[in-house]
Amino acid sequence: MSKKILTVGMELASDNAAMEAFDSKVSLLDWDLILFRPDISDSLYSTDYYQGKPSLGDSASFLLKEKCEHWRREIKQAVDSGKNVFIFLSAIKEVYVDTGQRQHSGTGRNRATTRIVDLYSNYATVPLDLKPVNTNGKAMKLSTLGAEILAPYWDEFSENSSYAVLLDKTIPGICLTTKHGDKPVGAIIRAKHSNGALVLLPDVEFYASDFLEDDDEEGAKWTAKAEEFAVRFLSTVSNLDKALKSTTEVTPEPLWAAESAYILAQEQVLKLKLLEAERRVEEAQREKEALQDAVNGAGTPRALLFEKGMPLETAIVEGLKALGFTAAQFKDGASEFDVVFECAEGRLLGEAEGKDTKAVNVDKLRQLAMNIHEDLQREEVTAPAKGVLFGNGYRLTPPSERKTQFTDKCITAATSQVTALVTTSSLFKAVKYISGQEDDEYASKCRAAMLIGIGLVEMPEPPNCQVVQVSDDTSIGNVHQVA
CATH class of the missing domain: 3.40.1350.10 (Trna Endonuclease; Chain: A, domain 1)
Structure with missing residues (x-):
């Protein structure tokens, strides 16, 4: 049976891959293979700027953070459930978001309101602190880890790839570096308790100039080159997905192994803390829903x-x-x-x-x-x-x-x-x-x-x-x- 493939943040000229918009609430658990590009450009509809970056109002800030949190949660759940999620590392898009905090001074006509804002980026969608740094280039090489499993993909698409960010050198599973200086630009981060992995790859030119053509009746449409690229890309990524799964053999825990006789003391303590954390999350969710109702009423x-x-x-x-x-x-x-x-x-x-x-x-x-x-x-x-x-x-x-x-x-x-x-x-x-x-x-x-x-x-x-308007550093x- 063919894999169900989902793309978010980019589109391919193929009926074999479905696409969801960034503001979708779709669950990634319904898909076999997920290709994700953290692009928040469509959410940055702001004419206001602060320190040279877009600054969103309270409603737009809430919506952006809600969208990013949705994908962060879905990506983590997908990896934890044994799926491979491929993230194509686009450039950092930074924006100031409203924290909801206000400071007031003065009264009447002299009243001044200070709006507290915080810096936010598209990388809030990734369930890992990558500490990315904006840069760009094309000269890259496979690391020893990358040469083992990534070589077929890299042979096909290195020419279509370019790095838009440098990653923190302490992240595990670095598979691609800059050709000079050995700065990390790609990694394969495997889940500890499942067969899933977070595969971080340099950005790919998904919309090359010869991928689209104008049609007087239908508007822009995919070219034959775009369709050929999509076939090769999906086939190569599917093979990479298969290779990653074949090199990771994590045996699902049998039911009997979870019985109390086999539970470790530290594990029991952490489970109790987890239950308490889940209770707080539920309370926070109820509070969020009540506040959302209040926001809707106030608006x-x-x-x-x-x-x-x-x-x-x-x-x-x-x-x-x-x-x-x-x-x-x-x-x-x-x-x-x-x-x-x-x-x-x-x-x-x-x-x-x-x-x-x-x-x-x-x-x-x-x-x-x-x-x-x-x-x-x-x-x-x-x-x-x-x-x-x-x-x-x-x-x-x-x-x-x-x-x-x-x-x-x-x-x-x-x-x-x-x-x-x-x-x-x-x-x-x-x-x-x-x-x-x-x-x-x-x-x-x-x-x-x-x-x-x-x-x-x-x-x-x-x-x-x-x-x-001030940032959280009070400047x-x-x-x-x-x-």
Whole structure:
């Protein structure tokens, strides 16, 4: 039966190898042979930099660390279960990640927040401290260990290989070194209690210039050279996998050998410590899940930027509450309003509308006027509510790139009807600021803007708040002004 082969971080022009993206949660235990390249490039979507390196925000930092930890855990489990995992050592990609720690100083408009960051790299995916150092070159040679088992692979692919990192000279199983200086660039690290091994190899040119060609109908497609390379590569690596397994004969422990009569004293002590460690891991996992739920809840206001329908209405209600309103959706047997909200200064009624690629038009304004009249007919209402139309026009476009989110006709009609038009992206900006600190004066200005404003109404600009970014060595980094 042919081997099930998985690649992560690179793709081959062959149907005999499946590919998973770096953000996949696939289990490596389902595969016979794993080829892994620690490439986090797609996760470095950051326009912020610190000390010359990308610096990720809290959400992106969490996601990157979660992905790396997934692969680190999966690679270790695969090797421990007797599989060979081949890691092609790409260049180190370093990035600053948010530690979640904050330091605050000052109050009000002079409040400064210090964001603590830590240096992180793609090598966090490898379950071993390789202490890699970035460099590059092509002149390499097999060590004595490498000549024994790696020679067939090296004969085929030495010309396609180049080293992008130097490894720590103390790691076991060094099989490849630089031609001059004998610096480690490859190793075969065998598991102690299984037939598995971690095979560290220099990077390979998986996307040579003659491997892809443009097709007017299909776009980029593999060339015959790419397909030929993939056949040779998979065949050679499969043979190397077979050779590694044939030179390692670890007999699986029989059940009787695990009986208490054969357990050593030190082993028993360590087993108890392992049980305690597993208990702490379970507690940490439960705490992580609870915090993830809390994070998801805290991030609800972001729906103001991209949602429509009921999710947008819910986010508006929560955003208005944050600004000091009493707010709720209203529904009885005869009437249904997106949001009714009030404060000491007055009572308002709102409608919400999200548009994928258009501005909000006058139709929803008519609906709002009808709702205000219907609301006034209720016995407990003594005066018309102030109307507010919340619009999320061009909701699938980043807010900074959106055109005016209400049509000209809608703006003109709102002015004549003494109605406020508020973009939910503007509301989000206010909610984002107020969620980070208490500022009754600013919240009052936001309420007043909706109570008094007519036509197109923008939320007041939040006071500037300094965010200082520092690494864990407490050196001062970039200062960012954020609204």
